[in-house]
Amino acid sequence: MKQQIPRLIVLCFGLFLVFQFFVPHESSEWIYEFLLDWILIIGVFALAVGIWSLFHVHVEKIKTKKVGWRYSYVTLAALFTMVTFGFTSMNGESFGLFIPFVATVVLTVLMIVQAMASKGNAVPYAALAGVFALAAVLIAVFDNAWSFHFQTAEPLRSVMFRRAFDFVLIPIHATMFSLLAFFIASAAYRSFRARSVMATLLLLAALIVMFRFNPYFGPTVGQYLARTANWLMNVPNMAAQRAIVMGVGLGMVATALKVILGIERGYMGKG
């Protein structure tokens, strides 16, 4: 039964959605919208499960002292700092006790983590977590410089959230992505060799595409290079990519059919 009911549900919904695509009737559209709503709702729960999973994985890492376990504290502190920023907003120019509030929230979480990860001596950490939690509650009740916003996106425009985003997240992402250029240069130097005819063709194509807007070739050569690069992108590249896309598409159809017919059962945790 444990196997058959999920397979039956998948079969019914899979077949229904295949037929629904070709039936533009009002009731068919209504059911489709209803199902889309359900997917979004289930998705939100999946997000909550994801956050719990992240928390659990890092607590386990700290508990078993795996390689790099200290970084787990940083991850959890960052997670709860951003969550706090995401639900709070300043009422005016003054920060009041907002920073101590965030610190007490983060310390509460870290003490809970420590209590969960400690083997046999959880009581002192649990007590400390209680103290910090009480401090956080007192600050939240008596400090009027800021307030909680659970229904609106106001905190997303608040100064702390924006600063964390603009001065932490953006530079981190930009740095990681820009490092790619250096690795590409190094990899090109070490491995981009004309070892065979195919490799030579690839090399030449890459050189033409990279050189197409070099102003030092003059207008004639420049135009010729640009046209050749355009042809490379629009003809050989498009032909190869089209074959890949069609292959992937057919593969997806085959996999979907296998799932609907119950041949592929990986989604139930079994292959």
Add this chain to the structure above:
Amino acid sequence: MNIFDKMMSFDRRWVFLFLAVICVAAYVAGIRIPILAEPEVTSIFRFIDTLPKGSIVFVPMDYDPGSMAELHPMTYAIVEQCWRKEIKVLITALSQNGPGMVDQALRDIADSMKVPRTYNGVSYPAREVVNGVDYAFLGYKPYPAMVILGLGQDFRLPFPLDYYGTPLDSLPMMRGAHNYDDIACAINISGTNATDYWISYGQGRYGFKLAIGVTGVSTAQYYPFLGSGQIFGIMGGMLGAAQYEKLADNPGNATAAMPIQLAAHVVIIAFVIMGNVGYFMTRRQQKRQQAVGR
């Protein structure tokens, strides 16, 4: 160890250092690069340029700060072009790190609208861009494929409220806008695989006009969709953004970054050539030594 052996065992930190020095030098030198707009970029510009006032252009900005350098200039050029021409812009951000960045970009572009400008010989007066009238920012929802399908039914299905918490029905711009039937086109600017979803689930299912702006590395994989007519234009990476800026007569960060990109490409090509010369010369020497050994 001769020079070719040395070339083959060149420490990669020298490559990094050389590339960094060249990029900084190119930035300082401020060389001007002639930019030739390709047909796949021109088609997007022409389409927007010929839209009547009051049309709605849907711009899903599905990227995060990692792809900002390449994709932000596209956003700035397209949104400003739309607003200057009094075309309304509907925006979503289906990448979880995107909404804050998009919000900031919208405010920056709205600020630049307060200055009168002349683009391609046409003078545009300064004006105040109003949220809900000139644009609507719907924000982020998880699971892009589901959101794209939901938007096809009704924009209010995945987004009953906009990013700022206002019900969509309260926004003047959204009163006549219900789903993809009410937009002139969608221009997906994306650094993720959301573009695949826009093509498959959006354009494929609902048949609206779609163009894309993607990072340089993923440009090549979307050409088949251009050939099949599923998309009517592609802006590929910083070069695509620079081409759009040229067409819009609004040079920005992409145009400024082209000399650096060109210098980096020249360095990479030089290293590729050096690597190949070293490889072939070393191989020749090894063959000679083998012949002598026999």
